[in-house]
Amino acid sequence: MxxxxxxxxxxxxxxxxxxxxxxxxxxxxxxxxxxxxxxxxxxxxxxxxxxxxxxxxxxxxxxxxxxxxHRQVTTPQFPPQRPTFQPSEVEQLLLKAIAEHSAPADIARAAKIAPSDVKARTQDLVRAAGVIDSTRLMSLGHALGFLGVFDC
Known part of the structure; x- marks a missing residue:
């Protein structure tokens, strides 16, 4: 081990x-x-x-x-007037995959989607969350409690 x-x-x-x-x-x-x-x-x-x-x-x-x-920085605050983001189970799987993997093929495997769908599905998730990119999606995911422990 x-x-x-x-x-x-x-x-x-x-x-x-x-x-x-x-x-x-x-x-x-x-x-x-x-x-x-x-x-x-x-x-x-x-x-x-x-x-x-x-x-x-x-x-x-x-x-x-x-x-x-790892709490190296404080989770950013998001304005209270922003639309409510409630990802489905499938979207939560993609959110977690983006948080844990860098390569599109690995994201696809973890999210259980086709590799050719990673970019479009990520863009859809970013839009649904009301953020500008997948980096801000991670901050929002933490702020709302959707992202937990993983091994980098």
Whole structure:
């Protein structure tokens, strides 16, 4: 049986970057807000993936899910006037698959859908949730309690 080293709190600089990630900001937007170079932002994100035991190429939704899961940052608040998002069982399966997998084929397998349907079904789920992308979908999924424990 293999065990993973415990996740340690992120250093302050990485935590600041992580807070922007869960808000859905791009690397360019983070660099501008924090007055950093793009290389520095990318370096912090690589460091986060390593600290959180995520694969080096883990998708942004996987990274955001892991940050929130390990309580490295606070779950973002969403306006109370937003439409109620109640994903069906099938949508919850896709939500969890996006949170846990980076490759479309792996998402398809976990969500029990055809690989050719991953992109369209993800876009439908993002629209239904009223968010702009799958990264913000992870934040909303945590805010509403739809995402739980997983192994990165």
């Amino acid at each position: 293999t065990t993973t080293a415990p996740v340690k709190p992120l250093p302050p600089a990485q935590k600041r970057i992580a807070e922007h990630l869960v808000q859905g900001l791009s690397n360019n937007e983070i660099a501008t807000k924090e007055h950093l170079s793009l290389d520095t932002v990318s370096s912090h994100i690589r460091g986060m993936r390593q600290s959180l035991h995520c694969p080096p190429r883990a998708s942004r939704p996987v990274l955001v899910h892991t940050l929130l899961l």
